[in-house]
Amino acid sequence: MTSPNFILNRHLGRGQFWLYTLLGGVYTVASGCLVSKMGMPGALMAVVAPVAFLLVLLVLMEPRWGLLLYVQLSFMLGFTRFIQTDVPVGLLIDGLLVLTVFSLFLNGQRMEWQRLRSLTFTLIALWLLYTLIELINPEAPYRPAWFYHVRPFSLHWFLVACIILVVPLTRRDVQIFVNTWLIWSFLAALWAFKQHYLGLTPAEVDWLNSGFNARTHMLFGQLRCFSFYSDAAQFGAEMAGVTLVALIRVFEERKPLIKGAYVLLTLVFFWGYAVSGTRSALFVLAAGFVFYLLLKRDVPKLLVGMALAVPLFLLLMYTSVGSSNYQVQRMRSALTPMNDPSFLLRLQNQEKLKTYLQDLPFGAGIGTSTDMGARFSPWHWAAQIPPDSWYVELWIETGWVGVTLYILMLLGLVGIGSYRVWQLKDPWLSMVMYGFLAEFVGIALMGYSNPVLGQFPTSSVIFISTILVATCNRWDTAPAAQNTVTESSIPPKPDWYEAI
Structure with a gap:
């Protein structure tokens, strides 16, 4: 057996050890x-x-390392709450994605460039092109702010699409992504339970006392838990999403032990969603699960699902059962929005926006609303009316033309994903893609009430999962061939591997 020292001496030479000593x-x-x-x-x-x-x-x-690090950084951004630093940590993700794309060209000979000739990539590229044109929107009061919002709008999705389509990913890479997502979500739920039952850290108390955070996260003396995410809405959306994914695994898994593990995860994630107090996240579960049943095209399961869901919704809407529990009451209020003052205020704000936007088909310019608008152009009307919705934010900044193009892109991705999933023969892959696609539909619908589609880590999970679903056929195998290893099923070794 060749020793590590022999390999090191062979490629570097004994005479070069002085260099490492100097370094x-x-x-x-x-x-x-x-x-x-x-x-x-x-x-x-x-x-x-x-x-x-x-x-x-x-x-x-190895570009796939960039994709893995991108997922980790997306979840770790929330920890900046505990670190006093002036470093723009969010820009690290931009740098990582650009570095990974550069790595694609460095390793170009073994990349699968032909996958860029796909409808999925075309849809995302067209949306990116539209947002690039928005840079010259004459209505924009401060054009440099464009850079800050174009990243979550389109740029990150485009870069992630390039990476996933071109890199020769394997089934194991998909499994690593799923497991990473579930592990981070489990840790986030545990941290929320700590906030709910044991209390907040000093850094979290300082965060609540800054800006309007206390007003939105302390309601009637009850804390809306936010874990290590950007806010409670983001955390609630993520918990509802992983609850849906775990619940689908409960329905799909056949091994009792694995099925039981996912039952426990479903309960943990669901209670994580409950302590977040995010009412609109309930629709991630409802819409996502209905879409999953439609994807399955299984009439008996669809009827069983409706038989379970309809009484639950009727119980929440027309009775007072469980009202003494704050979390249950928050869920109940989500089903009666016309009795909610905050929802009525949103409708009033949207009526004001109609007046401003009626002659602006391309919007006020990217970067004019929400945080960037308040920072760079606080005098502008777009910065003074809170959108309280991802689609309303797009409407303000890109106009009805932009929001229409964006929704068409989402519908196109759902259609492509549904077609791909229906063609799958591999049970495990089908199960994973069912979860991805159902969660995407649920989060997309929730975007009407919260801007979670543009926030880490939900945006990162959505960007990756949508491209994985749209190209899931490249990992498909017949059930009988799943355990058969062939030469063609082994990914090619990178160029640097031969030098080891």
Whole structure:
């Protein structure tokens, strides 16, 4: 058996060890200088710098590492609440995606470029093109703000689509993504339970006391738990989404032990959704599960699902059962929006927006509403009326032309995904794609009441899952052939692998 030292000496040579000794000495001296001048931040930089350098090398050698890191960073952004820093952490994701796309060209010979010739990529590219044209919208009061909102609107989705379509991903990569999502969601639910039953950390209390966070997260003396996500609405949407995915696995799994594990996960995630107090997330579950039953085209299951769901909704709408429980009452109020003052206020705001936008088919310009509008053009009408909805935000910034194009893109992706899923023969792959597609439909419908489609980590999960569903046929295998390993089923080894 060849020893690691033999391999290292063979490729690097014994004479080059002086170089590593010199680099180690330089790093030690530089670390000492950073610590002496900057204290704890300098020590943190000394630790993070070599790790970041190693990760950059890994992404350049293997683009799928960039995709995996993108998922992790999307979930980790919420932890910036606990770190006092002026570094624009969100820009790290932009840099990572651009670095991963650059890696595609570095490893171009083994990338599957022909997959870009697809309807899925065309739809996303057309939406990106429209948002790029919005840069010259003459109505925009401050055009540099365009950069901040074009990223969640279209740019990230386009870059993720390029990566997933071109990189030769395997079934194992899909499984890693699913497991990563479930693990992060489980940890998020546990942290929300800590907030609900044990209390908040000092950093979380400071966050509540800043801006309008306390007004939206402390209602009638009850905390809307937000875990380590951006806010309670984002957390509730994610919990409802993973509840739906876990519930579908309960219906689809055949092994009792695995089915039981997903039953427990469903309960954990559902209670995570409940303590968030996000009423509109209930429609992620309702709409997503109905869509799943329609995808299955299984009439008996559809009837059983309706038999279970309809009485539950009637119980919430027309009785007072469980009203003493705050979480149940929040769910009940979601089904009677016309009795909700906040919903009526949204309708009033939308009537005001109709007046402003009636002669602006292309909107007021990307970056004119919500946080960027308040930051760069607070005097403008678009920054003074809260959209309270992802589609209303798109309407303000891109006009009825933009929001129509966006909805058509979503419908196109749902149609392509449904067609692909119906063609699958692999039970495991079908089960996973059912969950992805149902969750996407539920989150898309929830976008009417909350801007979760443009927030991490929901946006990252949606960007990845929609492209995986649209191209799921590349991993499809017949049930009898699932355990058969052939030469064609083994992914090609990267160029750098031969040098090891």
